[in-house]
Amino acid sequence: MNQILPPALEDELGDVLEKALRLSDLSPEALAACTGVPLARISDAIDYRSDLTCAELQKLAGPLALNDVGLCALGSGAYPKPEIGALPFCVWPLRMPHGIGVANAYLVGECGSSRAILFDTGAGIDALAAVWPASVRALDAVFLTHVEPEHAGGLCEVVARFGAPVAFIPPGATAGCGGPIPDGETRSFGPLDVTAFFTPGHAAAHHCYLVTRRGSPGGAGLLVSGDLVFAGSVGGAYFCRDKLRASLRRMLTAVPPATVIAPGHGPLTTVANELRYNPFSP
Numbered sequence: 001m002n003q004i005l006p007p008a009l010e011d012e013l014g015d016v017l018e019k020a021l022r023l024s025d026l027s028p029e030a031l032a033a034c035t036g037v038p039l040a041r042i043s044d045a046i047d048y049r050s051d052l053t054c055a056e057l058q059k060l061a062g063p064l065a066l067n068d069v070g071l072c073a074l075g076s077g078a079y080p081k082p083e084i085g086a087l088p089f090c091v092w093p094l095r096m097p098h099g100i101g102v103a104n105a106y107l108v109g110e111c112g113s114s115r116a117i118l119f120d121t122g123a124g125i126d127a128l129a130a131v132w133p134a135s136v137r138a139l140d141a142v143f144l145t146h147v148e149p150e151h152a153g154g155l156c157e158v159v160a161r162f163g164a165p166v167a168f169i170p171p172g173a174t175a176g177c178g179g180p181i182p183d184g185e186t187r188s189f190g191p192l193d194v195t196a197f198f199t200p201g202h203a204a205a206h207h208c209y210l211v212t213r214r215g216s217p218g219g220a221g222l223l224v225s226g227d228l229v230f231a232g233s234v235g236g237a238y239f240c241r242d243k244l245r246a247s248l249r250r251m252l253t254a255v256p257p258a259t260v261i262a263p264g265h266g267p268l269t270t271v272a273n274e275l276r277y278n279p280f281s282p
């Protein structure tokens, strides 16, 4: 894989606590009352001024249904970032500033080829063009994880500019162009297979995509996870928190642990790392 410096985690401890409170239906007051951790210390942590100890985070983890090992690692600024091993194809993470954050799209293709598959389109064609690798001159397909402005901008322009013959979106999504690919279906591009997994929760229509290479036994795959799971966190459960948890559980157990995760925000990680450390790990 081409070498890319890892970006910062998408979520800090405060973001994780806030998301976990929403997922659990607890108020900060109720969390303080049932754990004995002072409300002011919980509130400070949510406001990014945490000095919560690991012992306090372990108390908070139970009622919030969080993985205390990962929560403690995140709280101490030491969330593990796994070594990303070689994949049997090339991956170009395309990191595009959006608002106060960064959204990721990904190109995947055979190393040395001028053709690739694009996963998500970022905020629009200009943002995408600014980070586009010169070696990729044509697309075989575009796949969208979900239709939000920072991930699906300018899909039709991208399709036209790079001559992508097909574009796929999750069932139920509307993107101006592109057609739905159902859960469990695979499309092949040369030796690369792309399989769709319907993973609602962050959005009603959300897909993850697993990229594998045929004839590469033992070769790890790439899971393009959109806003379902990030290194150290999950996407907001804007559609349905129960479905988000179910989709997370399904996805982290449906693919081999060595699978590399390529999330919509933040750095690459692995399924094994997130199963072990992600605070929301099932």
Ligand SMILES: [Fe+2]
Residues within 6 Å of the ligand: 103, 148, 150, 151, 227, 264, 265
């Ligand atoms: Fe996003």
